Amino acid sequence: MVPLAVAGLIAWAVVGLLMLVFFRDWLTEHGHQDWLWTCLAGFLWGFPGLAVMMRHDAHRRRRRASARQD
Numbered sequence: 001m002v003p004l005a006v007a008g009l010i011a012w013a014v015v016g017l018l019m020l021v022f023f024r025d026w027l028t029e030h031g032h033q034d035w036l037w038t039c040l041a042g043f044l045w046g047f048p049g050l051a052v053m054m055r056h057d058a059h060r061r062r063r064r065a066s067a068r069q070d
Contacts, residue, residue, distance in 0.1 A: 001053040001057055002050065002053045002054055005052075005053040005054075006050065008046050008049065009043060009047070009050065012042035012046060013043050015039055016036060016042075016043060019035060020036060
């Protein structure tokens with residue numbers, strides 16, 4: 001699950017940077033600057049998601065290890 005969370009973080013960051021660098025003027029002209037804030041929010045919310053996925057994977061590894069010992 002961690003690779004999915006990391007991929008999401010990277011995707012939000014790349015899309016946000018692309019819009020900021022290449023489409024900033026267009027976004028401003030058409031009143032869509034909220035899209036940049038959406039990318040920032042997606043990127044920042046990815047960190048709590050990453051923490052949850054890391055914890056989930058750790059619990060899953062522990063459950064599988066204890067099942068093998070039984």
